[in-house]
Structure formats: C-alpha cells, structure tokens
Amino acid sequence: MQISLAAVLLNSGMAMGSPLVDGDRRFLDRVAEQGHAEQMASGAALNKATDQRVRAFARRLMDDQVNRSAELQTLSASKDHRTPGEASLAHKGQGIPIVKLSEEHFDLRYMHQIGVVGHEASVRLFEEASRSAHDPEVKAFAARHLPTLRQRLQTARRLKAAVDLKIGARPKP
Numbered sequence: 001m002q003i004s005l006a007a008v009l010l011n012s013g014m015a016m017g018s019p020l021v022d023g024d025r026r027f028l029d030r031v032a033e034q035g036h037a038e039q040m041a042s043g044a045a046l047n048k049a050t051d052q053r054v055r056a057f058a059r060r061l062m063d064d065q066v067n068r069s070a071e072l073q074t075l076s077a078s079k080d081h082r083t084p085g086e087a088s089l090a091h092k093g094q095g096i097p098i099v100k101l102s103e104e105h106f107d108l109r110y111m112h113q114i115g116v117v118g119h120e121a122s123v124r125l126f127e128e129a130s131r132s133a134h135d136p137e138v139k140a141f142a143a144r145h146l147p148t149l150r151q152r153l154q155t156a157r158r159l160k161a162a163v164d165l166k167i168g169a170r171p172k173p
Contacts, residue, residue: 032083048106117157
C-alpha cells in the first residue's frame with residue numbers, strides 16, 4: 001500500500017502551510033480585539049469630541065483600522081484562524097468608560113487612553129511580532145503596519161499636549 005505525499009501532508013496539517021504557533025495566534029487575536037475597542041471609542045469621538053483635531057484624529061484611526069482589519073481577516077482566514085469578533089473584556093473595560101464620558105471631559109480622556117496609551121501598547125505589540133513572529137506573513141503584516149502606528153502615536157502625543165493646554169489640564173506623566 002502506497003501512501004501519497006498529499007495524504008501525509010493533509011493528515012499532518014501541512015497541506016496549506018504550517019499551522020500558526022500560539023504566539024502568532026495570540027498576536028492576531030490581540031490586534032483584532034484592540035481594533036474593535038479602538039473603533040468603538042473612535043466612533044464615540046466622532047460624536048462627542050469638541051475639538052475638531054480630535055475628531056479628525058478619530059476619523060483617521062477608524063480609516064486605518066478598517067484597512068488593517070480587512071487585511072487581518074484575510075491573513076487570518078488564509079491561516080485557518082478566526083479572530084475574535086469583538087473587543088476583549090479588558091479592552092471593553094477601557095473603551096466603555098470613555099464612551100460614557102460627557103463632552104466636557106471626552107477629548108482629553110480619549111487622547112490619553114486611545115491616542116497615547118492605546119498606541120503605545122499597539123506599537124509594542126507590533127514591534128514584538130515584527131521581530132519574533134514565526135509565520136513570515138504574520139511577521140510581514142506586523143512590520144508593514146508598524147510605521148503607521150508609530151506615526152499615529154507621535155500625532156496622538158502632540159495632540160494630547162495641545163488638548164491639555166487648551167483646557168488647562170496638567171499633562172500626565
């Protein structure tokens with residue numbers, strides 16, 4: 001009885017490429033969860049932000065997120081992996097309080113939490129994946145989006161400082 005190479009590959013799970021290692025799956029899942037949380041908070045920013053620069057920043061984040069999400073879904077599907085369809089409980093816990101803030105406090109909190117803190121976390125996540133992801137396509141995805149995330153972080157820091165000054169808030173360390 002002769003066993004074909006295709007049968008061996010199918011049984012080993014290698015016919016369509018090797019399966020993702022846990023770290024690569026976790027990266028894809030975290031990117032999806034962060035994206036859902038960012039979209040939720042940025043959608044609120046389009047309605048609640050009083051500073052037009054904050055609204056414009058939120059619009060750019062949403063546009064970036066739509067494009068990154070589409071690419072993420074295509075990549076995940078090609079790896080036979082399904083990413084979460086909503087933000088994690090931890091991300092929801094960060095986003096929901098922002099959504100519920102009054103317009104008076106919204107701009108500063110949004111820029112701090114989503115603009116600066118959120119993008120610092122995203123940059124760290126994408127830097128790590130661009131260095132150590134096992135799957136070359138996952139690694140390339142991370143490397144491709146890293147420059148935009150770094151740029152958004154710098155923009156967020158400048159805009160947060162401007163909003164701090166505008167409302168007379170003391171900058172947070």
